[in-house]
Amino acid sequence: MNSINRFIARIFRGVFPALAIAFALGSATLPAGAASATYLYQNQPIVFSHLASSDGVTMVGIQDPGLRGLLKTLGAIITWRPGRRYVLITTAEPEVISFAVGDRNYDVGPVTSQASVAPFARADDVYLPLDALLRALYLAPKADGSRMVLQPQLGSIDVRAAGTRAKLVAHAGAPLAARVVAESATRIVYEFDGVGSTLERHRTIDAGGIRSLDVTASGSVAAPKTLVTISLMSGATHGRIHNSGGNDFEVAFTGASSAAYPHAVARTPASAAPMPAPSITPGASTATGAQPSPPPAVAGPAQVGAVSVTQTSNGSTVTVAISGNATYQWHRLRAPDNRFWIDIQNAQLTVPPSVQAEVNPLLSMRVRQNDPATVRIALSLVGQNVLAVSPSATGLSITVDNQQVADAAHEGSGSIGAVVSVSEAAPAVTPVPPEDYGQGSPSWKFGPQSTYVPTNPKLIVIDAGHGGSDPGSERNGTKEATLTLDMAKRLRDILIARGWQVKMTRTADVDVYQPNDSARDELQARDNIANDAGARLLVSIHVNAFINSGPHGTTTYYSKPEDAPLAQYVQRDVATDAGTKDDGTVKSHLYVTLHADMPAVLIETAFLSNPDDYALLVSPAWRQKVAQAIADGIDQYTQQYPVPSTGGQ
Amino acid sequence: MRRIALLVVVLALVAAGSWWFFAHRTQSNGTESLTVYYTKMDGTSTGSWNVSMRPQQPGESSAEHLKNMVLYAAVQSAAGPPSDVEAIRFPPGTHINGVSVNGSTATVDLSHEVTQQVGGTFGENGEFKGLVYTLTGVPGIDAVQVTVDGQKLETLPGGHVELDQPLHRSDF
Secondary structure, eight states: OHHHHHHHHHHHHHHOHHHHHHHHHHHHTSOOOSOOEEEEETTEEEEEOSEEEETTEEEEETTOHHHHHHHHHHTOEEEOOTTOSEEEEEOSSSOEEEEETTEEEEEETTEEEEOSSOOEEETTEEEEEHHHHHHHTTEEEEEETTEEEEEEBEEEEEEEEETTEEEEEEEESSOOEEEEEEEOSSEEEEEEETOBOOBOSEEEEEETTEEEEEEEEEEOSSSEEEEEEEEEOTTOEEOOOBOOSSSEEEEEEEOSOOSOOOOEEEEOOBSSSOOOOOOOSTTOOTTTTOOOOOSSOSSSSEEEEEEEEEEOSSEEEEEEEEESOEEEEEEEOOTTOOEEEEEEESEEEOSOOEEEEOOTTEEEEEEEEEETTEEEEEEEESSSEEEEEEEETTEEEEEEEEEEOSSOOOEEEEEESSSOEEEEEOOSSOOOOOGGGOSSOSSOOSSOOOOOOOSEEEEEEEEEOSBTTBOOSEETTEEHHHHHHHHHHHHHHHHHHTTOEEEESOSSSSOSSOTTOOHHHHHHHHHHHHHHHTEEEEEEEEEEOOSSSOOOSEEEEEOSGGGHHHHHHHHHHHHHHHOOOEEEEEEOOBHHHHTOSSOEEEEEEEETTSHHHHHHHTOHHHHHHHHHHHHHHHHHHHHHSOOTTTSOO | OHHHHHHHHHHHHHHHHHHHHHHHHHHHHTTSEEEEEEEOTTSSOEEEEEEEOOOOOTTOOHHHHHHHHHHHHHHHHHHOSOTTSOOBOOOTTOOEEEEEEETTEEEEEEOGGGGOOOSSHHHHHHHHHHHHHHHTTSTTOOEEEEEETTEEOSSSTTOOBOOSSOBOGGGO
16 A cells, blocks of 8 residues: 555656646745844844745745854754755754755654755755754744743753663753752752753653653743753662763663663653654664664674683684674685684674684684674684584584594584574585685685785885874874884884894984975885885884774784785784784775885874873883884794795795 | 557556656665764774665756765764764864765765874774765765865875775775
8 A cells, every 4th residue: 555655656746746846936936035033042143134934934044144153153064055955964963954955854863854844945045944943953942022042952862771771861952061959869850951841741761770750841931941850760870970061961870670671762752842853873773763772782783702712632612702693604715725714693793803823723713893793703724624613592612623524514604692503514616715814825824925026025114103294193292203213113123133124214203205295295205115125014103093082902004905914913913912902903095005015014003092002102111012012923924924936035 | 449549558658657666666765774884983893873865856866866865975974973972083073065976986075174183093094984884885886085175185184094096895
């Protein structure tokens, strides 16, 4: 029936598009109206002057200086060009509001609402229904005597509960100032200053320690307040208010009982003037009407935790802890290529990716998030060892026997969790190995052999990142360029002592190309030093940084397939020896590694922006450890990957 | 004879109507939802959320619809996930100036705020990975050319990621 309705609707739209266009044009030719309207927002006058009327609804042009000023005040950014159908507004939340000419539907984040009239285009402007736009911005026009006030509204209150925990998240049309005004064992009252509310007054939750919540608007039109009263379950506790200074508010609750509450999501829909309530959980599909789910989802991807290797008298066993339901597929290559990998699908890796050497019958093991939904565990075996994959409700084990066989199964699949199943097969066609494993190499390799033949196979070029007019990141007067040069010099001395020749891209705090040059010229100059010299490898040393202090650890970046093995060896040794968090190797489109003829890596040794990493970075002893570890990684790489056609270094 | 002619006309109308319906149904179903990716704070794995996208409208050409999808996807990606989600984000104020589509390459013009990086490969890699994953999820797009205020840059200032060539998913 739906198909028929859609068919009829489409026929209608198809046969009578001219009617719709005529309607839009008709609207567009409405008199603009000379009137302007003045509102107060946060005691500042907002004058809308580009107003029109469509079916009695006030429309505002998006070129309106008053509207532009309001959006700027709200921290919202508008994306639109004359002649374009779509008007996209990114709020400070951030949330994207989407209007389209001729369409009454508009989106606020992933939620679609319907305005009373559709936007229309006229000349170089698009007119939007003012009431819908204000609602999307969580603003409500309110009369305050003879004045009109744009009152910020508490746009939504979401309660996300999982197990015994719950999180209360609120959003509003203005920065949220919240405080606790009353607290007891059975309830807690939050006061949101400066925002009104038309949200539903009472909501039963019964999850995550929260029995119910009540919303009460108070204060005046110009100085509104909203009280949110949380009724707590017995023994429930709450965390501190988290408010990043923006328009959102968050506080966590924990129920006393360990009994698992059913996963629940509750939202307080607005009653009088419905606010488009955003679905704010990534992964929630609004197209299918799915409800938001909490970050620690009860359902959803399986969680892959610790991966451990134990030695037995017969060989080795790899044990993988997995919670949740997942399927897996494994493959192994045929001799002489003795590699095995298993992809756990619908799974998230909850521990850092790792690469580690193992003992017979394993050579090495690598664990990583291969794509957003797949965790891959790769093993290098000494031969075609007898191997068994055994799933269970809590994970799986991979048993690798010392004994070898000629015709082992080369492919299998199964499931983990509530339903455990397993199957094996010997495929007719040898599977294509994963990209980062290379093809046709006779023994374990992290990646493909480079076909590059260095003219100077004993030469390694070390690039101390940044320098001169580009200090890189800085903290407390410590420059990235200074740290990278120090580590580069230490690495140089170690490598020379081990018999390598070394060329540095710089040995002082200078630009390699010229002061204040472009990043491209500067990076290409560094690549040129290595390329012109026909060096064996290029290692670029950097120090990471981020806008906040959260991220920490060591990452080795690479770009070309043949860079991957070097990255793996260097990363493994640095992460192991330097004691930083192992953030793994990451493929990226980096200039310095892309334009090097030879295998090249960029190692971000630690984060200057993280206090713990910073303490390591300013320690000469730690920098020496890093240099030593990079040298070890280089040595192991060059032993595993001899120079093509020369048979060795 | 008139009956046969009438029957032929009716059959032709039914055939044309059926073709139109199924052709447009497929098109509509394929464009109702869009996955927006962001890079998680581990620096490499991605998270995502779905947004609805208007199906192709009457009077909207396929090329225009594709461009609208790219624009919508790019704006969502630049906005990033809600603020309570930990994610690698573009520098504050970064927004989409405009988009264009040439073949299977989408060109996304970012505002100059994107150049205000604090340094390190971590942020740059995560930002562009999310953008490229999002846009190459739009059917018909497999590469993303980034420009900044209308100019093609080789890298960001003091930067790391090369930007003067289109980026693909396989670059990350």
